[in-house]
Amino acid sequence: MTTLGAVFRPQLAPERLRSVVRAADAAGLEELWLWEDCFREGGISTGAAALAWSERVRVGIGLLPVPLRNVAVTAMEAASLHRMFPGRVILGVGHGVQDWMGQVGVRAESPLTLLREHLLALRALLAGERVTTKGRYVTLDDVALDWPPPGPVDVLAGGMGPRTVRLTGEAADGTILTADTSADGVRQARRLIEEGRVAAGRDGADHRVVVYLLTATGDGARERLRAELVAEGHGADDDLGVAGDARAVAEAVRRLAEAGADTVVLQPTGDEPDPDGFVRFAGEEVRPLLA
Structure with missing residues (x-):
């Protein structure tokens, strides 16, 4: 059965998060x-708060931009969340928006190389390994976590271009696709992911595909959806x-889901008038129809 989620967009002030989390938890x-997102809200801090404010909902962080983060820090923070909230944490990493990375002086000359090195080191650290590596961007000297997660955990990676999507199959445990992805785009991503898995000898492992779906409901839904698509450079149709x-x-x-998505995350428009109501709609009205 397809997993259903919703996203709390960081265009909302951080103090709005608590009520949305509780609504999501209560709605099932x-x-x-x-x-x-630069320069709005931190993924680990909001993720920790969301987990602490809830009892059962799983919390995904999709995604952490790797140029902003030393891989050891990412591993330490992720491991802490996995130990405090076992089974409820989903971690995703990615290139980040390159213009934003440039604004803070961390834009990589080769984002693909950085993401590959970060993924390989991060998955090894979270698996409890002691890591020594000297790459173009990631350097670790005899580094191991004192408190790794007690069991295997997945690391997902975001991808848009074909080379990055193929890399997610090669070096990540799952792939996050943006709301710019149609059903045909999911099918194409699945093919690229499989190419990467085969090339890395990982074709026997499970690989989760998460895709965002821009969603509008209630009064003025079609107009709000159309306006956001146009603002993002898409045709209204x-x-x-x-x-x-x-x-x-x-x-x-x-x-x-039929195209190959394991998880679909409903993404409200930036002007969604009722964020709490949106997650209740997802959990109480849409979820039962997918059973």
Whole structure:
């Protein structure tokens, strides 16, 4: 069965997070996702707060920009969350928006090389290994976590371009696709992921695909969806996003699932008037239709 989530967009002030988390937990939503967008909210800090304020909902951080973070720090923080909230943490990393990385002086000449090195080191550290490596960007000298997660944990990676999506199959445990991804885009991503897995000799392992779905419901839903698509550079009639009631949203989720998505995360428009109501809608109205 397809896993359903929703995202708390960081255009909302951090103090809004608590009520959205509690609404998601009460509504039976399976996953609540957070973003570390420059220069809004930190992924680890908001993730920790969301986990502490809830009892059962899984919390995804999708994603942490690797140029901003030393891999040892990412591993320490991720391991702490996994130990404090076992089974409820989903970690994703990625390139980050290159213009933002340039603003803070950490833009990599080769984002692909950086992401590969970060993923390999991060997964090894979280597996409890002692790591020594000297790469183009990631250097570790006899580093091991004192408190690694007690069991295996997955590290997901975000990807858009074909080379990055292929890399997620090679070096990550799952792939996060943006709301710019249609059902055909999910199918293409699955093919690229499989190429990467085969090349790395990992084709027998599970690989989770998470895709965001731009979603609008309630009054003015179609207009809000259309305006956001146009603002993001898409045509208003592109096969992206969904506007309507729970049945319309559930059907859009099914299309992505049939294309190869394991998890679909409903992404409200930036001007969503009722963030708490949006996660209740996802958990109480859309989720039952997917059973």
